[in-house]
Amino acid sequence: DAKTTQPPSMDCAEGRAANLPCNHSTISGNEYVYWYRQIHSQGPQYIIHGLKNNETNEMASLIITEDRKSSTLILPHATLRDTAVYYCIVIPIRGNQFYFGTGTSLTVIP
Amino acid sequence: AAGVIQSPRHLIKEKRETATLKCYPIPRHDTVYWYQQGPGQDPQFLISFYEKMQSDKGSIPDRFSAQQFSDYHSELNMSSLELGDSALYFCASSLLDEQYFGPGTRLTVT
Numbered sequence: 001d002a003k004t005t006q007p008p009s010m011d012c013a014e015g016r017a018a019n020l021p022c023n024h025s026t027i028s029g030n031e032y033v034y035w036y037r038q039i040h041s042q043g044p045q046y047i048i049h050g051l052k053n054n055e056t057n058e059m060a061s062l063i064i065t066e067d068r069k070s071s072t073l074i075l076p077h078a079t080l081r082d083t084a085v086y087y088c089i090v091i092p093i094r095g096n097q098f099y100f101g102t103g104t105s106l107t108v109i110p
Numbered sequence: 111a112a113g114v115i116q117s118p119r120h121l122i123k124e125k126r127e128t129a130t131l132k133c134y135p136i137p138r139h140d141t142v143y144w145y146q147q148g149p150g151q152d153p154q155f156l157i158s159f160y161e162k163m164q165s166d167k168g169s170i171p172d173r174f175s176a177q178q179f180s181d182y183h184s185e186l187n188m189s190s191l192e193l194g195d196s197a198l199y200f201c202a203s204s205l206l207d208e209q210y211f212g213p214g215t216r217l218t219v220t
Contacts, residue, residue, distance in 0.1 A: 032207065043114070043200050043211030044153065087152070091207075096143065096166035098209060100152040 003027065003090045009105045012082075018075040020104050022088030025069040031092050033064060035073045036100075037084040044087065044100075047073065051093075078108045112136055114212030116201050122218045123191050131186040131215045135203030141165070142184040143202040143209055144176060153200060159184060191219045 005023040012018040024033060034049040048055055048062045050071070055062045061074040075082055087103040115134040123129050135142050141160045145153040146169075155168035159178035170176075173191075178184045188195060196219045202209040 034208075038153075041198060041214070041216075043202075043213050046208050046210060049208065094207065096141075096158045097155045097168055098143075098145075098153070099155070102152060 003099070004088045004101050006086075006088055006101065006104045008102060009107070011107050011109055012075075012078045014080060014108050014110050015077055018078040018082065018106060018108070020073040020075075020086050020088075020106065021070065022073070023070045024088070024090045027068050027090050028092070031090050031095075033062065033068075033071050034089040034091060034098070035060070035062065036087045036089065036098075037082075038087070038103075039081075039084040047086075078106075080108050080110065082106065083108045114201055114203050114210055116199075116212040116215050118215060119213065120216050120218075122220065124220055125191055125193065127191050127219075129188045129191060129217060131188070131199050131201075131217070133184045133186070133201030133203075133212060135182050135184070135201075136205075136210055139203035139205045139210075140182065141204045142178055142182070143204070144170075144184070144186050145200040145202065145211075147198040147200065147214075148194075149197070156186070188217075193219050195219050 035047040036044040038044045050062045064071045085103040143158040144156040147153045156170040158166045162178045176186045198214045200214045202211045
């Protein structure tokens with residue numbers, strides 16, 4: 001079962017930063033936070049993941065609170081192509097089952 | 111970079127027929143996962159294989175079976191198809207923890 005809570009939908013103006021929150025208050029010490037996105041019926045796309053420290057890659061930044069009970073995915077300069085459903089997933093190290101939950105539907109507005 | 115390949119991309123079957131979906135993982139990836147995504151729903155984990163052995167099982171119906179072959183490709187066999195089996199079926203592969211998804215097979219049961 002999903003261990004995360006995300007807002008069902010968000011809007012973001014094109015060119016602005018999109019900040020997508022995720023609550024995972026029951027996360028365990030050996031569980032990662034993963035972010036994926038799905039653009040209309042395409043295969044889910046890996047974005048970023050982290051355990052304790054903040055992470056950044058070419059797509060996004062992941063900010064994890066010190067108590068690890070919540071995190072924020074940041075898309076620094078949202079484009080229309082970032083319109084998608086974003087999933088925050090908590091999974092143990094070497095875990096197999098991704099529970100996608102309901103995700104956040106992000107709409108980037110021109 | 112090479113991605114996960116799924117075939118066929120689209121499949122139409124009648125009730126009570128059988129279907130076989132194929133997945134070719136990214137080269138050197140040793141783990142394969144299968145997910146089902148019904149219309150308007152989130153992806154649901156079905157089953158996974160690591161080094162040709164079943165490693166985890168989710169909500170896979172008894173009518174479905176899967177296996178991973180010596181070349182690491184995987185097949186999902188679905189028998190006695192029902193209307194409710196109409197869905198997108200995604201395969202993902204991994205070497206470490208990140209799962210990389212294929213484009214999916216859209217199965218329509220009429």
